[in-house]
Amino acid sequence: MYVELKDINKTFHNYKASDHVNFGIEQGKLIGLLGPSGSGKTTILRMIAGLEQPDSGDIFINGNRVNDIPASKRGVGFVFQNYALFRYMDVFDNIAFGLEIQKKNKKEIKDRVFELIKLIGLEGLEHRYPNQLSGGQRQRVAFARALAPKPQLLLLDEPFAAIDAKVRQELRSWLKEMISRVGITSIFVTHDQDEAIEVADEIIITNQGRVEQMGSPVDIYKKPTTPFVAQFIGQSSLVNDYTSLIGFEQVEGMHQAVIRPEFIRIAKQGELKQYLSAAEEGIVAGIAFRGDNLEVKVQVKGQSFTATRSLEKESIQVGEKVNVLVYRLYAFDDSKTLLLDNKAMEDRNSVYI
Amino acid sequence: MNIEQESVNLKKGTKVTKVVLIGVSLVFVLIMLVIPMLVLIVYALKDGGTKYIEAITDPYTIKALRLTIVATVTAVAINTFFGLFAAWAVSKFHFRGKQLLLTIIDIPFAVSPVIAGLIFILTFGRIGWAHDFLNAHNIKVVFAVPGVIIATIFVTFPFISREIIPVLNAQGRDEEEAAALMGASGFHIFRKITLPHMKWALLYGIVLCSARAMGEFGAVSVLSGHLRGKTNTLPLHVEIIYNEFKLSAAFAVSSILVVLAVIILILRNIVEYKAKKGGR
Numbered sequence: 328m329y330v331e332l333k334d335i336n337k338t339f340h341n342y343k344a345s346d347h348v349n350f351g352i353e354q355g356k357l358i359g360l361l362g363p364s365g366s367g368k369t370t371i372l373r374m375i376a377g378l379e380q381p382d383s384g385d386i387f388i389n390g391n392r393v394n395d396i397p398a399s400k401r402g403v404g405f406v407f408q409n410y411a412l413f414r415y416m417d418v419f420d421n422i423a424f425g426l427e428i429q430k431k432n433k434k435e436i437k438d439r440v441f442e443l444i445k446l447i448g449l450e451g452l453e454h455r456y457p458n459q460l461s462g463g464q465r466q467r468v469a470f471a472r473a474l475a476p477k478p479q480l481l482l483l484d485e486p487f488a489a490i491d492a493k494v495r496q497e498l499r500s501w502l503k504e505m506i507s508r509v510g511i512t513s514i515f516v517t518h519d520q521d522e523a524i525e526v527a528d529e530i531i532i533t534n535q536g537r538v539e540q541m542g543s544p545v546d547i548y549k550k551p552t553t554p555f556v557a558q559f560i561g562q563s564s565l566v567n568d569y570t571s572l573i574g575f576e577q578v579e580g581m582h583q584a585v586i587r588p589e590f591i592r593i594a595k596q597g598e599l600k601q602y603l604s605a606a607e608e609g610i611v612a613g614i615a616f617r618g619d620n621l622e623v624k625v626q627v628k629g630q631s632f633t634a635t636r637s638l639e640k641e642s643i644q645v646g647e648k649v650n651v652l653v654y655r656l657y658a659f660d661d662s663k664t665l666l667l668d669n670k671a672m673e674d675r676n677s678v679y680i
Numbered sequence: 681m682n683i684e685q686e687s688v689n690l691k692k693g694t695k696v697t698k699v700v701l702i703g704v705s706l707v708f709v710l711i712m713l714v715i716p717m718l719v720l721i722v723y724a725l726k727d728g729g730t731k732y733i734e735a736i737t738d739p740y741t742i743k744a745l746r747l748t749i750v751a752t753v754t755a756v757a758i759n760t761f762f763g764l765f766a767a768w769a770v771s772k773f774h775f776r777g778k779q780l781l782l783t784i785i786d787i788p789f790a791v792s793p794v795i796a797g798l799i800f801i802l803t804f805g806r807i808g809w810a811h812d813f814l815n816a817h818n819i820k821v822v823f824a825v826p827g828v829i830i831a832t833i834f835v836t837f838p839f840i841s842r843e844i845i846p847v848l849n850a851q852g853r854d855e856e857e858a859a860a861l862m863g864a865s866g867f868h869i870f871r872k873i874t875l876p877h878m879k880w881a882l883l884y885g886i887v888l889c890s891a892r893a894m895g896e897f898g899a900v901s902v903l904s905g906h907l908r909g910k911t912n913t914l915p916l917h918v919e920i921i922y923n924e925f926k927l928s929a930a931f932a933v934s935s936i937l938v939v940l941a942v943i944i945l946i947l948r949n950i951v952e953y954k955a956k957k958g959g960r
Contacts (some may be wrong), residue, residue: 376861377861378861399861407854407858411854411855411857411858413858413872413873414876415873415876416872425862425863428862428863428864472858
């Protein structure tokens with residue numbers, strides 16, 4: 328493990344920001360720390376950087392315990408949420424700052440700065456001041472400034488939060504490409520699951536100061552191990568009594584479940600040729616246009632589910648009676664989740680075959 | 681038709697308001713500032729140019745001017761030093777008694793300068809608790825130059841820190857944190873990042889502080905003892921010759937203070953203009 332946190336605890340006043348946090352990160356990986364606001368993700372990042380001290384527990388970087396090593400000696404590059412570029416220095420001086428502190432000679436500094444300016448594609452703008460740059464350009468400069476002293480680990484705090492939606496998309500892929508090109512182990516914090524899933528090699532999900540789950544985006548999505556992750560990832564609908572749905576039987580100790588939009592099919596009356604007996608009746612409660620599809624809210628037996636429907640299909644109206652086929656759902660208890668398939672569909676299948 | 685008329689009326693209304701507002705301000709400035717200034721110049725030159733030059737080249741006047749400048753420069757230097765540290769402490773760290781410190785910094789704004797002078801008489805004077813110690817070390821504060829300087833410092837105490845604190849507060853700590861993370865020392869961070877931020881506010885504070893220090897009368901008057909040629913500053917000197925019924929001489933000396941004030945005002949405007957231009 329390149330970066331390792333062992334049983335980290337941190338409390339601010341009476342707020343538990345880190346609660347027995349444990350995880351390890353392999354060298355060269357790009358990790359997304361994902362969680363709702365106040366879940367302790369930024370605190371973890373700041374403790375790795377040395378900007379905060381844990382109350383207890385050990386932090387290792389490259390096998391060395393760094394708890395007592397000051398932030399400036401940890402070999403960590405940090406990109407701040409609002410970039411914190413030095414307002415009274417131009418792009419060149421911003422990127423050169425860390426190198427000048429290391430007392431590198433002039434030529435070395437100049438070569439490294441221009442190498443980075445070329446890398447981030449801002450040639451010719453080296454004498455602009457931060458207020459003369461766009462949000463995306465500022466982020467690139469912040470990235471270059473963090474990389475200039477050749478850190479072993481790059482930490483990014485909500486790197487896309489201050490950028491408008493259109494540029495954000497572009498920057499995500501840019502950053503992913505840059506990091507893989509430089510080959511530096513990186514951790515970024517985000518509250519946006521699309522961002523984490525798209526950019527990160529691995530995701531660590533935090534909630535109330537605890538690490539809920541760590542794994543590849545696909546694993547997190549397909550095999551959520553805790554109820555929180557099951558509800559947090561995807562546009563999940565919570566089902567308070569899944570046994571009332573056709574085809575789902577009570578699992579010992581598990582009362583609630585979540586359903587992902589892709590687990591549900593919504594069909595106009597008469598559209599469903601198969602599995603009709605496995606489907607529920609529902610009433611469309613709301614429809615929202617989501618660009619490439621429709622997001623449909625449907626009421627089934629007093630519970631509200633969210634599903635999607637292709638624009639290609641015949642349109643449906645609010646208040647219309649529809650068939651709702653639930654393929655599967657995640658049932659959960661206090662600590663674990665279980666994927667359940669619709670039994671009624673299996674039975675039907677065997678009969679047809 | 682009706683609506684058009686109404687909008688015309690409204691415009692007329694605003695026009696009247698405009699004239700009245702500008703008129704009132706002008707008249708007020710004229711009565712309170714311009715006429716007194718003109719009177720001062722007229723009186724200063726009433727007995728002719730030679731008398732004027734005689735008055736302002738009088739040895740006592742020159743000594744008073746010298747003391748005023750010494751007191752001002754010392755007070756500004758010490759207050760800048762203190763102001764920087766106080767502003768730095770208050771805006772960058774959270775600590776107990778921060779609000780108390782802020783309030784204490786403001787006291788000179790609220791206390792009458794005469795009372796400030798008396799406080800120092802009670803502290804350093806014959807009946808003061810520090811008197812024996814000062815006497816034993818042969819240091820004279822009251823009715824001596826150090827007293828004049830102390831009084832000036834007290835009165836101009838808040839100007840610089842008050843100008844810098846809001847600027848530092850608005851800036852936040854991110855840039856400093858970023859610099860510290862890259863291994864910059866505290867002094868390096870201060871010089872390269874914090875100082876450029878508050879440069880204009882600091883200069884503005886220094887200008888205001890100088891203006892106030894030069895004109896200080898009350899506190900200095902109590903502590904100086906009015907020893908002509910020794911502890912008299914320009915404002916005190918003006919009062920003395922005025923009380924001796926040398927009216928035109930008094931006004932001539934006053935005109936030195938006016939010229940200094942005008943220079944400071946011009947400096948202030950330059951600083952304000954640059955700050956606006958530089959405050960990206």
